[in-house]
Amino acid sequence: MSSLPTPSNKRRRRVLAIDDEPAMTEWLKMVIEADGYEVRTALIGTRGEEIFKQWRPDVVVTDLMLPDLDGIALLRRLKEIDAAPEVIIISGQGTLARAVEAGQAGAFFFLEKPVSQDGLMDLIRRAIEQTQARAEHKQMKEQIRGQYSFANIIGQSKKMKDLFELVESVAASDANILIQGENGTGKELIANAIHYNSNRVKGPFIKINCAAIPKDLIESELFGYKKGAFTGANTDKIGLFEMAESGSLLLDEIGEMPSYLQTKLLRVLQEREYRPIGSDRLVHVDFRLICATNIDLEVALREGKLREDLYFRINTITLRVAPLRERTEDIPLLCNHFLSKFNERYQKNVRSISPAAYHLLIRNRWAGNVRELENAIERAVLVCKTGEIQPGDLPESIREEGSPAQEFTVPPHRTLAEIEKMAILQTLQRTNWNKQEAAQILGLYRPTLYSKMKKHEIQDQRAQQRAAAAQAATTR
Ligand SMILES: Nc1ncnc2c1ncn2[C@@H]1O[C@H](COP(=O)(O)OP(=O)(O)OP(=O)(O)O)[C@@H](O)[C@H]1O
Ligand SMILES: [Mg+2]
Structure with missing residues (x-):
């Protein structure tokens, strides 16, 4: 019994051959089919164009001299319909000048008669490879754009895809946005995506990191001042609120903003206007506020470090960026x-x-x-x-x-609370009692680590050593 051919869901590659000489189209059909391609033929250009539209070949082989149409004119028309299929033009001898023209019009190759079977088949194979490579490249780019990335933010996990969707849907609104996430999760990239996908894209995008500049400078950075408003104010200074006009303002590490400034910021957001320090000039507020934080603001709220009314103003929409x-x-x-x-x-x-x-x-x-x-x-x-x-x-x-x-091995016969205590203690020892680092390793916000240390009565050994050393020094 003869074995059945392996079924393949890949369609056979298609070649359209156009030549006004029936003997030539017959020959083309025969040799190209012999290599496993599907072939259709046409004796005039317009018929070829019709087949091209309906049948969508992968490669076209056409004569330069057709009764109704010049081969290069046909090439241009085909490229307008679909630029992907490669076109090979066959011509009589002595048409070199037209070869250049064909190349400029987008021909894959200009082949002079007499045509050898091997030469032709080699060209067709190369043309198909080229079309395929281009299609794959295009598909890859689309995938990267559509599925795996959004405004250069890479991610294909459900959490990231959901986040991209949310960003897309809220970007256009003017709502204040709060972005929460641990260090290095990509909060700033998300803020960029919001601005650049919003209606304010033509306006400026101004950023200030409240943790990176001295606290007493934040106010003058934001509000600006008039010359002479205080010692050192030698010229007028435009504040960031004003610089962000018609654009967006990112307040990064908003949790670090001193309390009196939080009050002032809230007033600006409520009244939509303010005066620069020492100035009578009333500035109208026209920016979209984006805040970012890597601490849990709800904890900051409970601990009284963040004003509640400000919190509700800034987090009309909260976006959470999941840890890696x-x-x-x-x-x-x-x-x-x-x-x-x-x-x-x-x-x-x-x-x-x-x-x-x-x-x-x-x-x-x-x-x-x-x-x-x-x-x-x-x-x-x-x-x-x-x-x-x-x-x-x-x-x-x-x-x-x-x-x-x-590796951490759970010792037998311990309660969950005991295990938690051991995990915290070991992590603190490993990080040399650096609570910020330990909290990150344990996936806790720092204040939560503090409250757990208190609950488990874990004393900061390094602080105790320091205190003991200091006492020893004074009693000496
Ligand atoms: N999804 C991502 N795709 C590509 N690059 C990313 C992604 N997330 C973060 N990065 C890169 O990681 C670095 C940190 O990102 P970013 O500054 O946005 O994080 P952050 O959350 O604002 O950090 P921090 O809390 O320190 O302010 C940047 O170099 C950024 O380009
Ligand atoms: Mg950041």
Whole structure:
């Protein structure tokens, strides 16, 4: 019994052959079909064009001299209908000048008669490869744009896709937006996406990081001042509120804003106008406010560090950016993104990441989130000696965290509370009592760590040592 041909859902590649000589179209049909392609023929250009529209061939082979139409004119018409299929033009001898013209019109190749079977088939194969490569490239670009990234923010996890959708739907409104997320999760990228997808895109996007500038300077930065308003005010200064006119204003680390300024900010947002420091000039407010924070503002509220009325003003819409460890499926995609970024920057050719290195990347805690991953890949690209990143190319902290010696084993017969206490204590010891770092590793906000330390009666040993040393010094 003869075996059945393997079924294939891939359609056979199609070639359209146009020539006014029936003997030539017959020959073309025969040799091209012999190579497994599907072939249709036409004796005049307009008929060829009709078949092209309905049948959508992958490649067209046409004579230059057709009874109704010049081959190059036909090529132009076909390219207008669909530029993807490649067109090969066959002509009599001595038409070199027209070859240049054909090339400019987008022909794949200009072939002079007599045509050899091998030469023709080789060309058709190359033309098809080219069409296919272009289609794949286009599809990849669309996928990256549509599914995996939004305004250069990479992510295919459900959490990120939901976030992209939310950003898209709220960007156009003028609502105040609060972006919450741990360090390095991409809050600023999200803020950019909001501004650049909003109606205010033509206006400025002004950013201020309340944690990065001295607290007593934030006010004059935001409000601006009049010359002579205080010592040192040698010229008028335009404030950021005013600079953001018709655009957006990002207040980063809003949780760090001193309380008296929170009151002033609230008043500006309510009244939509204010006066620069020491000035009578009334400035009208016309910006969209975006705030970002990496601390839990609800805790800051409870602890009285954030005014409640301000909180409700700024978070008309809250966007939460998930920590990287909660969306590990984004790690490979982010790695590829950073690989190409740093290959290009450092003129390297690191193409992949070994399975062992991936294993470490996936199981790492990423307290510093995407920024930490980006730094790790940058370093790995720089030190990598082969084309593939190995565990040894990764920072030590990542390798250590993955090694079994550091693994936490739950001791038997302990309550959950006891285990929690041990986990907190060990993490604090490992971080040398750096509470910010320990809180990040444990996935807690700092104030929550403090309250858990209090609950479990964990004393800051480093602070105790310091106090003891200070006492020893005074009693000496
Ligand atoms: N989804 C992502 N796709 C690509 N790059 C990302 C993504 N998220 C973060 N990054 C990169 O990680 C770095 C940190 O991002 P960003 O500054 O937006 O984070 P952040 O949350 O504002 O950090 P911080 O809390 O320190 O202010 C940047 O270099 C950014 O380009
Ligand atoms: Mg930021």
